[in-house]
Amino acid sequence: MTGERAIIEVEQLSKVFGVLPALQRLDFSVARGEFVLLLGANGSGKSTLLRLLSGLSKPSAGTVRIGGWELPREAMELRAQIGLVAHRPLLYENLTARENLAFFGRLYGIERTECETRSRDLLRQVGLLRRADTLVRSFSRGMKQRLSIARAVLHQPDLLLLDEPYSGLDQRAAESLDALLATAWQEGRTIILSTHQLERLPQTAGRALILSRGRVAYDGAVEEDEMIPIYQAASA
Amino acid sequence: MKTAYIETVLAIASKDLRVELRSRELLSMTAIFALLSILVFSFALELDRTAREEAVSGVLWVTLIFASLLGLNRSLAQEYDQGNLDALLLAPVSRSAIFVGKLAGNALFTGLVGFLLLPLMTALYGMNMLDGRLILTTLTGIFGFCAIGTLLATMTVQTRAREALLPIAMLPIALPFLLTAVRATKGILTGASEWQVWFQLLLGITVIYLVLCLLLYKYVVEE
Numbered sequence: 001m002t003g004e005r006a007i008i009e010v011e012q013l014s015k016v017f018g019v020l021p022a023l024q025r026l027d028f029s030v031a032r033g034e035f036v037l038l039l040g041a042n043g044s045g046k047s048t049l050l051r052l053l054s055g056l057s058k059p060s061a062g063t064v065r066i067g068g069w070e071l072p073r074e075a076m077e078l079r080a081q082i083g084l085v086a087h088r089p090l091l092y093e094n095l096t097a098r099e100n101l102a103f104f105g106r107l108y109g110i111e112r113t114e115c116e117t118r119s120r121d122l123l124r125q126v127g128l129l130r131r132a133d134t135l136v137r138s139f140s141r142g143m144k145q146r147l148s149i150a151r152a153v154l155h156q157p158d159l160l161l162l163d164e165p166y167s168g169l170d171q172r173a174a175e176s177l178d179a180l181l182a183t184a185w186q187e188g189r190t191i192i193l194s195t196h197q198l199e200r201l202p203q204t205a206g207r208a209l210i211l212s213r214g215r216v217a218y219d220g221a222v223e224e225d226e227m228i229p230i231y232q233a234a235s236a
Numbered sequence: 237m238k239t240a241y242i243e244t245v246l247a248i249a250s251k252d253l254r255v256e257l258r259s260r261e262l263l264s265m266t267a268i269f270a271l272l273s274i275l276v277f278s279f280a281l282e283l284d285r286t287a288r289e290e291a292v293s294g295v296l297w298v299t300l301i302f303a304s305l306l307g308l309n310r311s312l313a314q315e316y317d318q319g320n321l322d323a324l325l326l327a328p329v330s331r332s333a334i335f336v337g338k339l340a341g342n343a344l345f346t347g348l349v350g351f352l353l354l355p356l357m358t359a360l361y362g363m364n365m366l367d368g369r370l371i372l373t374t375l376t377g378i379f380g381f382c383a384i385g386t387l388l389a390t391m392t393v394q395t396r397a398r399e400a401l402l403p404i405a406m407l408p409i410a411l412p413f414l415l416t417a418v419r420a421t422k423g424i425l426t427g428a429s430e431w432q433v434w435f436q437l438l439l440g441i442t443v444i445y446l447v448l449c450l451l452l453y454k455y456v457v458e459e
Binding site: 054055056057058072076079080082084086087088089090091092093094095099103104106107108109135151 | 459
């Protein structure tokens, strides 16, 4: 999966916090349009890897290339191509849902009327259209998470990174997230979704990477029979 | 046509203004602190009129600096606590535009506190604090102080002891502002012509600090 079709190329990637290694010499690539699950127990390095891929963090060693651009040196060129749903919602509590999207639309240079149209469509998709003019501070965790996803895809990024997006979502919200991700994937976006909930894996994902103590313990198809023993061993 | 840089600055500053109009946390906190400080100083210096006249410029600037420290901490905490600094950094915008946007909001709020203080001090201290030159000096000093404050608050907000750390980091660096602003203010109030020299120094320091902040902000926010 290297070469022209690869959107992500990671070589010998390491990240160290003080003396603690969070990621150790990772090598993998992701083809354009792939839907990859990033699995691993808490502390396995999933969030660190997603921060590195989003350009928010710098590698201690190794290289990350996205769409041919090297991070973090050429991060500015590819920021518009990345959408991130992080642990925290990355939303302003004292703005309404619509105002949050309008603000981020301005930062991403989306023309005003286009941004309004996209915001309305996204709010409908995530089931928040009726709450569009409600302050985010009154939203539940699940509602914030859904709005966070709308924020991350507002600028129609090529690469969508999601860090534990199912946490805090009830069954209905999780299903609407599945539908949203399936649509994004069908539109040709590359998706990397981290989770530690094996019982809640999106059906559209075609590949899984299991991280264990900062190393890749499994890289292959989403075959639960094959993955679960490795995941359990990695989590032990 | 607005450039992307100006659009980013306006987006961040107007967002801060909108958030503040809704929550009224930052402005009410800093304004109440500043008003109480002025009253306390006024009572403390009431018995000695000469000392009060001597001290008025110092009272103004010490009050403004401590009030803005409160506001700066709050403004950056709002970005950091919800992870919004990350959201800003993810956007394809210049880091210096983010800095200028935050600075614009911080300077606006501190400037409003300054505008509240000047007429109040005129009434309490019996001196004309509404002189055009004094307003210009106040705005220049506030802008420069907020520039360095925005940079340092971005650093300290990521620490656990941020409320204590910001003043410790900032006051030594802000000393040139304090000295020149107090001297310029005193010169204006006493009618001394050397106020212009001190004002020019204040302006020079503000420009130097602003350029340094613009250059350094990228290294402060990026890991």
